[in-house]
Amino acid sequence: MKGTNIIIILLSILSIAGIILFFTQRSKVSEAHSQLANKVAQYELLEQEANHLRSTNGSLLGSMADLSVVSKTGAESIKQSLESLGDQYSFIQDLTKKVQAKDSLNLSLVMNLKRSLGNIADEDVKVEVRGGKVHISIADRLLFASGSARLNDESQNVLNKIALVLNDHSELDVMVEGHTDNIPIEGNCVKDNWDLSVRRATTVVRTLQDDYFLSPQRLIAAGRAEYAPIADNSTDAGRKTNRRTEIVITPQLDQFFNLLESPALAN
Template sequence: MKALYVTVSILSFGLLFSCVSPKKVRQAEAKYGQLNGAYLELQQKLRNCEQTSKDSSAAYASSRADYESRIRALTDQVDFLKTNNTQVLSQLKDLSVISSSQAESINKSLENIGAKDAYIKDLQSAMARKDSLNMALVMNLKGAIGNLDDKDINIKVDKGVVYIDISDKLLFKSGSYVVTDRAKEVLGKVAAVLNNQPDIEFMVEGHTDNVPYKGNSVLQDNWDLSVKRATSVVRILQDQYNIKPARMTAAGRSEYIPVATNDSADGKAANRRTRIVILPQLDQFFKLLETPQGK
């Protein structure tokens, strides 16, 4: 029976095949080849896709594991900072207080140094200006007096103070406190310069040598003589040359501030002198300090 079935099938196939034209057979074979090739290509792509998917999954898994590890590390750091946040803030606060205190102290020190430095500079500037005023006064006095012998009159600046030394030989006769006519001319020239400086105050000092005074009952000693000579000059300046008396002081220094030895005649002559001292005006000096620079 089975043999019969196979025989019938072969006969049927042969009959069917005999009924199809060779052209159609070739077309069918070509179509089959195309379909089979497409099928094989699709299978290969499928295998490639499966492999790529596996590779991508592995890379993704590796990256994911790396990121998860880094996230865990960062999380641990955040937890550590949170745990120690209070202590850190406290330390920073203490540090801030210390730094602020130190900074304030340093700033105050710098301010004090700056203020002192500025004051010193202002003081130096004021002293320089005062010295300039003194030198101008000296030049005016020397110009007004002219070419008198320095032994008779000497004008100088010593330690910021102006001194006018006039010898007794020019001012007075021996043992006298009466001002000579020639001396009045010299005093008039000095007064002209002093009147041009109405804010200046000065002291007239009388000085003697060490020879004891022998005179009338009005004067007892060199103290009296030195004072009387000073007051004689002050009266001349006030009465004849209109210098305000409030600007002047009369003083006697007797023999106790010599400028030379009393062992010689020349030394004694140098010690017998009347000195006009231009008094330093401290209030005016400090006004110089208060005056802004550049004004």
């Protein structure tokens, strides 16, 4: 009887142990399934990321190929632009040097003319630079009698001194402008102030050519009448100032336009 009880107890223990082992193994299997499911999910996620990276990489490769073409075209365009800028910079430098040279020449002309005209009163002859040109303004009384286009004896002294300087600069053009006040001219020799101003300019130009040997190709005669005053014509002093002859020294026009011509136009 006692032996039977021991056997029953042993069987009970084995049964309990089996049950415990069963549940333990079942828990491990469940955990393994869970881990496997997690691994599968991770794999799928990694696969998706890999597909995305492959797609992105393909797009980048395509973009790089396009960029290579664009870069070559862009590089060539930039090169051409830099070359053009270099040409323009050289042109600007050259133009600046020529403008500086012209300014230096104008300053030299002014100094030489003032030195040559030193014994003539400043109020009768004024030498200055205006608009990039040298202007010699000669009072009416030094060259002409009132209302006349014939040079007086004193004019030779003035024109001789000016011609000495002009002959040293044969590359420059010389324009002679006649100016009057606004009082209408009266007389049989001239029709009006236009006529008087042009005749006076022509007389001076002819004298510079015939007596002082300036090339006629350099000379220009112009009449401005009363329409370019430098003083108030409503006063006697103003009208006296406006009655003048101006000799304008300027670069030859073809050289002047060549000076301003850009490299693109020059080619």
